[in-house]
Amino acid sequence: MKAKVFTRRQFLKLSVSAAATLGLSRLPMGEKLFAQSTPSKKPAVIWLEGQDCAGCTESVFSCLTPDLRSVLLDVIDIRYHETVMAGTGAPAESALDAAIADGGYVLVVEGSIPIADPRYLMVGGQSVETTFVEAAANAAVILAVGSCAAFGGIPRIGIPQGKPVSYILSSHSISKTYINLPGCPLHPTWFFDTVLDFLAGNSISLDSSKRPLTHYGSKIHTNCPRRTSNSSKKFLSDWNAASQQGFCLYNKGCKGKETYADCPSLKWNDGVNWCIGNNAPCSGCTESKFYDQLSPIYSR
Amino acid sequence: MATITIDPLTRIEGHLKVDVTVENGVVTDAKVVGTMARGIEQLLTGKDPRDASFVTERICGVCFGSHGWVSSLAVETAQGTTQLPTAARLLRNLIVGACWLHDHPLHFYLLSALDYLNLGILTNYTGSDTNILKLKNLVSAELNNPPIEGEYAGPFLPTYAADSYCVNTLDSVVLYVQHYLDALQMQVKAKKLSAIFGGKQPHQSGIITGGVTKLPSLDQVSQFRTLLNEQITFINNIYVNDVINLGTGPLYTLGTSNVGVGYQNYLSFGGFPESDGSFLYPEGAIINGVLNASSRTAIEPNITEDVTKAWYVSTTGGHPSLTTQQFDLNKTGAYTFVKAPRFNNQPMEVGPLARMMVALKRPSHPAYNHQAVQAFEDYVNQGFQAGAVARHLARALETQVLCDAMVRWLNELESLIQSNPSTPIHDTAHWTPPTTGQGYGMIEAPRGALGHWVRIASSKINRYACVVPSTWNSSPMDSSGVRGPYEKALIGCPVPDINNPINVGRVIRSFDPCLACAVHILTPNGPVKKFIINR
Numbered sequence: 001m002k003a004k005v006f007t008r009r010q011f012l013k014l015s016v017s018a019a020a021t022l023g024l025s026r027l028p029m030g031e032k033l034f035a036q037s038t039p040s041k042k043p044a045v046i047w048l049e050g051q052d053c054a055g056c057t058e059s060v061f062s063c064l065t066p067d068l069r070s071v072l073l074d075v076i077d078i079r080y081h082e083t084v085m086a087g088t089g090a091p092a093e094s095a096l097d098a099a100i101a102d103g104g105y106v107l108v109v110e111g112s113i114p115i116a117d118p119r120y121l122m123v124g125g126q127s128v129e130t131t132f133v134e135a136a137a138n139a140a141v142i143l144a145v146g147s148c149a150a151f152g153g154i155p156r157i158g159i160p161q162g163k164p165v166s167y168i169l170s171s172h173s174i175s176k177t178y179i180n181l182p183g184c185p186l187h188p189t190w191f192f193d194t195v196l197d198f199l200a201g202n203s204i205s206l207d208s209s210k211r212p213l214t215h216y217g218s219k220i221h222t223n224c225p226r227r228t229s230n231s232s233k234k235f236l237s238d239w240n241a242a243s244q245q246g247f248c249l250y251n252k253g254c255k256g257k258e259t260y261a262d263c264p265s266l267k268w269n270d271g272v273n274w275c276i277g278n279n280a281p282c283s284g285c286t287e288s289k290f291y292d293q294l295s296p297i298y299s300r
Numbered sequence: 301m302a303t304i305t306i307d308p309l310t311r312i313e314g315h316l317k318v319d320v321t322v323e324n325g326v327v328t329d330a331k332v333v334g335t336m337a338r339g340i341e342q343l344l345t346g347k348d349p350r351d352a353s354f355v356t357e358r359i360c361g362v363c364f365g366s367h368g369w370v371s372s373l374a375v376e377t378a379q380g381t382t383q384l385p386t387a388a389r390l391l392r393n394l395i396v397g398a399c400w401l402h403d404h405p406l407h408f409y410l411l412s413a414l415d416y417l418n419l420g421i422l423t424n425y426t427g428s429d430t431n432i433l434k435l436k437n438l439v440s441a442e443l444n445n446p447p448i449e450g451e452y453a454g455p456f457l458p459t460y461a462a463d464s465y466c467v468n469t470l471d472s473v474v475l476y477v478q479h480y481l482d483a484l485q486m487q488v489k490a491k492k493l494s495a496i497f498g499g500k501q502p503h504q505s506g507i508i509t510g511g512v513t514k515l516p517s518l519d520q521v522s523q524f525r526t527l528l529n530e531q532i533t534f535i536n537n538i539y540v541n542d543v544i545n546l547g548t549g550p551l552y553t554l555g556t557s558n559v560g561v562g563y564q565n566y567l568s569f570g571g572f573p574e575s576d577g578s579f580l581y582p583e584g585a586i587i588n589g590v591l592n593a594s595s596r597t598a599i600e601p602n603i604t605e606d607v608t609k610a611w612y613v614s615t616t617g618g619h620p621s622l623t624t625q626q627f628d629l630n631k632t633g634a635y636t637f638v639k640a641p642r643f644n645n646q647p648m649e650v651g652p653l654a655r656m657m658v659a660l661k662r663p664s665h666p667a668y669n670h671q672a673v674q675a676f677e678d679y680v681n682q683g684f685q686a687g688a689v690a691r692h693l694a695r696a697l698e699t700q701v702l703c704d705a706m707v708r709w710l711n712e713l714e715s716l717i718q719s720n721p722s723t724p725i726h727d728t729a730h731w732t733p734p735t736t737g738q739g740y741g742m743i744e745a746p747r748g749a750l751g752h753w754v755r756i757a758s759s760k761i762n763r764y765a766c767v768v769p770s771t772w773n774s775s776p777m778d779s780s781g782v783r784g785p786y787e788k789a790l791i792g793c794p795v796p797d798i799n800n801p802i803n804v805g806r807v808i809r810s811f812d813p814c815l816a817c818a819v820h821i822l823t824p825n826g827p828v829k830k831f832i833i834n835r
Contacts, residue, residue, distance in 0.1 A: 084410060087460075185502050278497075280499050
């Protein structure tokens with residue numbers, strides 16, 4: 001299959017006003033913006049689902065900013081996404097083939113990929129591992145969204161042996177830029193900031209687990225509003241107790257001291273609440289140890 | 301004779317393949333295949349029982365909340381809880397109820413509507429709606445002959461050619477597309493609504509073994525009420541209105557035909573517990589038109605799972621408390637990862653249509669007199685068949701029943717908090733796992749009857765099993781050669797053009813498939829026990 005390779009310049013032309021359309025004020029560092037009206041060609045996205053639950057898709061579709069209608073109509077061209085695309089069966093398969101052939105897309109992977117046997121996940125007559133390898137070849141970048149794609153997630157200890165994107169790339173000796181966006185599910189802002197940063201040509205600093213430092217750079221504990229309670233040893237022991245509201249959830253299994261994510265500041269669902277704010281201990285869902293090495297969730 | 305494979309069948313949750321045989325323009329045979337397996341329940345063995353609600357919630361990222369809730373019920377029973385605090389019951393109803401308010405309109409607009417809209421007609425649009433104009437430009441470019449290179453209207457194109465069941469008038473297509481875009485925003489807000497009490501969505505963290513984690517403030521109650529009212533306005537004025545207009549208008553012929561009619565056996569476990577022990581949506585089982593069970597205790601013992609055509613070792617079927625899960629990918633005759641649940645050896649449809657049918661068989665239950673249920677009965681009396689359109693009507697109308705209940709539960713919760721700011725939310729006495737225990741939970745999830753079974757030994761999970769709504773519906777053939785509900789519903793489905801099998805997708809999607817749910821793994825060995833069910 002012929003790879004259509006975009007030069008960086010071409011890709012920027014496509015992408016830059018996509019970001020501008022959403023009113024983002026961030027400017028790329030060291031890059032010149034092309035003053036341009038709405039592009040006629042939007043950057044393409046191929047979204048592959050492995051052993052997923054669709055929770056990351058649902059989470060990406062759970063934000064008010066950016067406006068999802070603008071995302072669909074102005075910003076990106078979703079060439080393939082089994083949960084939302086109109087095409088089914090043959091039209092869907094040909095849409096995927098055409099998108100791969102055109103190349104230069106953002107390849108999103110949601111869910112782990114089983115390696116114990118290809119028959120644990122077959123779509124369109126071939127294993128998703130095969131499809132992923134084909135799609136990876138012509139991708140501009142790969143985003144492993146959610147803990148399953150980033151680190152294997154809950155399915156990694158299942159019999160089918162779900163593996164993350166990094167493992168599949170490595171086992172096929174594919175060298176391609178990928179970014180891990182773990183979380184169970186990931187936060188929509190982590191997704192859109194990363195995609196839009198990439199499209200705008202911003203440099204994205206990653207940690208040693210390939211997670212963007214913008215959102216995964218600090219521990220939950222560092223910015224937790226209950227940190228004072230932790231220091232003064234006020235630990236919640238009884239969810240019924242009105243006197244314990246706001247107490248530290250350490251004794252209820254909170255993994256905030258070892259988990260990198262900006263949940264305390266972003267919060268969830270348009271900032272309306274978050275796990276710890278709701279008296280639920282942090283499960284550590286952005287960490288590579290999640291889930292099996294962080295169990296039990298609710299105790300230590 | 302032709303065989304068509306549709307793989308992937310899109311706009312569902314999960315991975316599904318459909319093989320149909322078409323003769324003389326109708327489907328004469330169908331095999332529905334769950335094409336993905338993870339092994340989630342098996343990995344719970346040896347874990348702290350309280351992890352189960354967290355992990356099983358992640359079986360599915362669309363019906364979030366339902367698995368967490370039923371899992372908590374199962375583990376609570378096993379750990380000795382006999383009564384949950386009232387506030388916990390109300391908060392669970394509201395957290396998960398809000399998930400339904402996101403789920404049902406999302407299913408209609410984002411997952412189903414594109415089967416019924418001829419988007420090509422937008423090329424004729426001359427109005428001034430900005431979003432419609434954008435879509436018009438994208439569609440025009442992709443449909444241009446030759447296509448303008450690089451111009452793609454994803455995810456709206458490509459798709460099957462429009463047929464006579466598609467809405468072909470410009471004004472109507474424009475309206476439904478506008479509402480599709482409205483629904484995209486409203487489902488975001490419904491998740492936000494749920495998160496007010498649930499912590500976050502997807503994968504809420506507020507429901508745990510023993511109850512919930514937080515009693516909301518009165519401010520949060522007000523916030524919930526405001527967003528709830530916005531949802532109700534959308535649901536009544538836009539969602540239900542659209543489904544009725546579509547069903548009684550362009551889809552009237554489809555709705556009064558046999559397309560998508562299955563066995564007409566229906567099962568409901570009862571959904572959303574009320575203070576008197578009854579359920580908002582009544583429980584019951586209908587076989588051959590007769591309601592032959594109307595309590596959970598009459599239903600649960602008669603559930604079995606057949607694995608004859610599934611990729612599991614042959615001896616691993618039976619009652620969910622007895623089945624085991626060991627893969628056998630080379631098994632002769634097997635074609636799916638989905639097991640075949642049966643009630644009294646019968647295949648059962650679950651979901652909104654089943655809930656409506658059970659309600660209609662229980663005229664002394666409060667649900668029967670709700671105007672939405674009465675409206676559904678009217679459609680049945682007017683000649684609508686129990687097929688694809690009826691399922692969409694049932695789903696929309698039952699949402700109205702839920703909306704009214706959520707207003708009521710919220711008012712009850714508010715009064716409770718006002719009268720007792722320390723009203724309990726958690727059965728702390730049974731928080732620590734016992735050495736041994738067994739239990740199960742049964743609820744209604746958006747797609748139908750959902751059950752989890754658990755056994756505890758040495759204070760850890762020894763066995764865990766799920767029988768999930770889409771397992772019932774997407775079930776394969778069983779050892780008696782009886783097809784599953786999707787497969788049965790496809791028999792007789794018109795496919796006049798084998799290159800455009802659009803009706804197959806319409807029938808399947810009317811069930812609202814959730815395949816990550818349908819394939820599950822579980823079961824341990826052990827004798828059958830009698831359990832107390834928790835609500």
